[in-house]
Amino acid sequence: MxxxxxxxxxxxxxxxxxxxxxxxxxxxxxxxxxxxxxxxxxxxxxxxxxxxxxxxxxxxxxxxxxxxxxxxxxxxxxxxxxxxxxxxxxxxxxxxxxxxxxxxxxxxxxxxxxxxxxxxxxxxxxxxxxxxxxxxxxxxxxxxxxxxxxxxxxxxxxxxxxxxxxxxxxxxxxxxxxxxxxxxxxxxxxxxxxxxxxxxxxxxxxxxxxxxxxxxxxxxxxxxxxxxxxxxxxxxxxxxxxxxxxxxxxxxxxxxxxxxxxxxxxxxxxxxxxxxxxxxxxxxxxxxxxxxxxxxxxxxxxxxxxxxxxxxxxxxxxxxxxxxxxxxxxxDETPRQADAPGAKALVVPRGEIRFEEVVFGYHPGEPVLRGVSFTAEAGRTTALIGASGGGKSTVVALLERFYDVESGRILIDGQDVAGVTKASLRGQIAYVPQHPTLFEGSIRDNIRFGRPEADDAAVEEAARRAQAEEFILAQPLGYDTPVGENGVTLSGGQRQRLSIARALLRDAPILLLDEATSALDTRSEILVQRALEAAMKERTVIVVAHRLSTVVNADQILVVDRGRIAERGSHAELVRRPNGLYARFHGLQAGGGAADEAVGDTIPQAAD
CATH class of the missing domain: 1.20.1560.10 (ABC transporter type 1, transmembrane domain)
Structure with missing residues (x-):
């Protein structure tokens, strides 16, 4: 210089x-x-x-x-x-x-x-x-x-x-x-x-x-x-x-x-x-x-x-x-998903969710969703299945407005999520992630995060509905047992059930389940599936899953392949389609095969 x-x-x-x-x-x-x-x-x-x-x-x-x-x-x-x-x-x-x-x-x-x-x-x-x-x-x-x-x-x-x-x-x-x-x-x-x-x-x-x-x-x-x-x-x-x-x-x-x-x-x-x-x-x-x-x-x-x-x-x-x-x-770092000027609180009288030609990518020039359009009817269950990297979890992330779409719109009861406050949007949604996260505190504290004003009776009722009370009461201090760093003292299935209990306590009109039963053993999956079926009643539910056992009763199933909706319909309709992706997926799971191969190759560096 x-x-x-x-x-x-x-x-x-x-x-x-x-x-x-x-x-x-x-x-x-x-x-x-x-x-x-x-x-x-x-x-x-x-x-x-x-x-x-x-x-x-x-x-x-x-x-x-x-x-x-x-x-x-x-x-x-x-x-x-x-x-x-x-x-x-x-x-x-x-x-x-x-x-x-x-x-x-x-x-x-x-x-x-x-x-x-x-x-x-x-x-x-x-x-x-x-x-x-x-x-x-x-x-x-x-x-x-x-x-x-x-x-x-x-x-x-x-x-x-x-x-x-x-x-x-x-x-x-x-x-x-x-x-x-x-x-x-x-x-x-x-x-x-x-x-x-x-x-x-x-x-x-x-x-x-x-x-x-x-x-x-x-x-x-x-x-x-x-x-x-x-x-x-x-x-x-x-x-x-x-x-x-x-x-x-x-x-x-x-x-x-x-x-x-x-x-x-x-x-x-x-x-x-x-x-x-x-x-x-x-x-x-x-x-x-x-x-x-x-x-x-x-x-x-x-x-x-x-x-x-x-x-x-x-x-x-x-x-x-x-x-x-x-x-x-x-x-000085500015939040990229800030509330729009004059944003209003989201009002959810019914809970209909509509995606209109949504395009999104985590990196420029690498789209994950390519013009996705669908309607999740109010009070019904919509399931998303497909290969890893196809964009299923991205749909959930965009609905929660963790990211903003590049083009297109996401509407809840006709209200664009980009024009409402984030707090009101997420306040109307209960979310169960694929990888459960627990925070410092007791088991009771972690469930109560779903609704901080809930009393102990409501917390314990949510735990029972999530089939979690049995193992909670077996802990040294019951509901007051510290969970350790990110729940290290609990099994994966136990952490997932606490995550589900937290979502149930939220009692929101929209329920998002992102591989919610992926960490459960067969017995726990059956128990939790029953709890989720009860929780899904009169709610708009979007389920992301690989296991068909969790989506067969969904009102609508969307097969996501390489960022697009490749097929849609009920389980009965999709399974009858010859050479369809869902039918092949169903055949492989029924025969114990690798399901992802049926739906398509994983897209490199794309989030699910």
Whole structure:
């Protein structure tokens, strides 16, 4: 890159950093204005008391040790003690206040992040690995707090302390002050150069550490598969590469960050040595007061610590701002399935569902649905069967508006789902996914997610209808038994029955079943099928299935092949069609064959 392009890049980075700092202060300053005001007062007291110690040293040396004035033998030591007392109390006050404000800021951003993540579209989570996302948030969320605290403490404590001490130094001797201040410019130039290198290294380190933590989390979640396929060595090797890269990047940051130390110490040492030599020469040659010299050197040494912190401020602030910027990248992510302007609540008097020439693909140029049209009559059951990758589950996802169609319309009782609020749409739908998901909490809590206001009696009734009560009561604490991470303590069939109980408790006019019985054994499938048949009455039901036993009684069966509706009709009608896809599918299942081969090949990289 040319010097001009590098200069423009630096200016752009500085502009972005300033804009980000303004945003952080604007979002959090007013909320904690009183707390910051008290903290600033405490920090000012710290700065004043520190400068006072340097200023009073002249009188301490000259009047007590040189002149032997007994009149000040009590007052001056008491003033020094009082200065230390004030500084100690003020330091405690500002530390507690800033810690509380910082903890509140972290909590507020955690709430914002969680609320925003739940508002984001399903495709966002498809593009970002959940484990790495969680790890990255965990690392970045403190960036806003650190930015605010660094700004406040640096300006109100370190900068004021340095200013007051420089004033005390100039008051004592302006020539010595000029010698001491010559150390400032070279240190500032060096720190500016280091901060540019640190910005890029910090972001790389955060990304690598997020991948390491994400890898560990994914391994813990899939430990049974890891052990079943003896993947331990392979995963250790893959994670070792990430850990080594993260370690190297962290070492690089340490080298950049600490590089300021030797240079700062060397330059400051030269300044202090020069001051001592010059002041000592004047004391010996011209009889200058030792108190003035001692007071000046005290001020100079006390000024070194805040000056050193201010020298590192840009480096520390760069790291904090990188973390904060990555948090705002998530917060600024716009939900792709946002409610349309003026969207109204969905009203479902009947529950008729109609797809009109719907075209959709997860990736540009790779359509999954190609002009799908059908009507699911109100109060009846429509079944979708076909090969994996044909688009069956995509129909369900579009009906829930997890994604928006590329063209065509989806109507519920004549209302386009794109024009109603998502909350009202999903509130009218009960959903049982192919892979049941359970959340932290008890069995009762997980069923109650279907309708949070439901009482215990309704929860238990839903469990009985889902044929789940028998195994629930066999658990150590019954309905209050914790389910473990994603229900790890339960079998696949038990998790699926809890998922069905959750949908039954929802009591919505539309019921979506996406391979709802796929994880059940034969006995459980029979029991749950009976429960589902009861739940389907007077509801509009869409069933996605491979097993024909779950769809033979459907009012309408749609055979989905390569993103199109290839056949439609009842079981009796479809099975009689010679050489029809459904008839071949039925023949293979009856004979124990591979059903997917009858319906068509799987379409690569297409969701079901």
């Amino acid at each position: 040319t010097k001009k392009s590098l200069s423009l890049s630096d200016e752009r980075d500085r502009g972005q950093a300033i804009a980000l700092l303004k945003r952080i202060i604007a979002e959090n300053g007013r909320e904690h204005i009183r707390g910051y005001a008290v903290a600033v007062v405490c920090l000012v007291l710290v700065a004043l008391s520190t400068a006072f110690l340097a200023w009073i040293m002249r009188d301490v040396i000259d009047r007590i040790f040189v002149e032997g004035d007994r009149a000040v033998l009590f007052t001056l030591p008491f003033a020094v003690f009082l200065s230390f007392l004030i500084r100690g109390l003020a330091t405690y006050g500002q530390g507690v206040i800033l810690a509380r404000i910082g903890n509140d800021v972290v909590a507020r951003y955690q709430r914002r992040l969680f609320a925003h993540l739940t508002d984001l579209s399903v495709d966002f989570f498809g593009e970002n690995r959940s484990a790495q996302l969680a790890a990255r948030i965990n690392q970045n969320v403190s960036g806003v707090r650190d930015t605010l605290n660094l700004t406040v403490t640096s300006l109100a404590r370190d900068l004021l302390t340095l200013i007051f001490l420089i004033f005390a130094m100039i008051w004592q001797d302006w020539v010595l002050s000029l010698i001491a201040l010559l150390a400032g410019p070279p240190i500032a130039i060096m720190i500016s150069g280091l901060s540019k290198k640190l910005r890029k290294a910090t972001r790389q380190s955060i990304d690598l550490n997020a991948r390491v933590l994400g890898s560990m989390q994914e391994t813990a979640q899939g430990i049974q598969v890891v052990k079943a396929f003896t993947m331990e060595r392979l995963l250790r090797e893959r994670t070792e590469v990430l850990i080594q890269a993260a370690e190297e990047r962290s070492n690089r940051i340490a080298v950049i960050t600490e590089r300021s130390g030797p240079i700062t110490e060397t330059v400051a040492g030269l300044a202090v040595a020069a001051v001592i030599a010059w002041s000592g020469y004047r004391a010996i040659a011209y009889g200058y007061s030792p108190g003035a010299m001692f007071a000046f050197i005290t001020a100079l040494l006390l000024a070194y610590d805040p000056a050193r912190r201010l020298a590192k401020l840009q480096v520390q602030l760069e790291r904090a701002l990188v973390n904060a910027a990555m948090i705002y990248e998530i917060l």
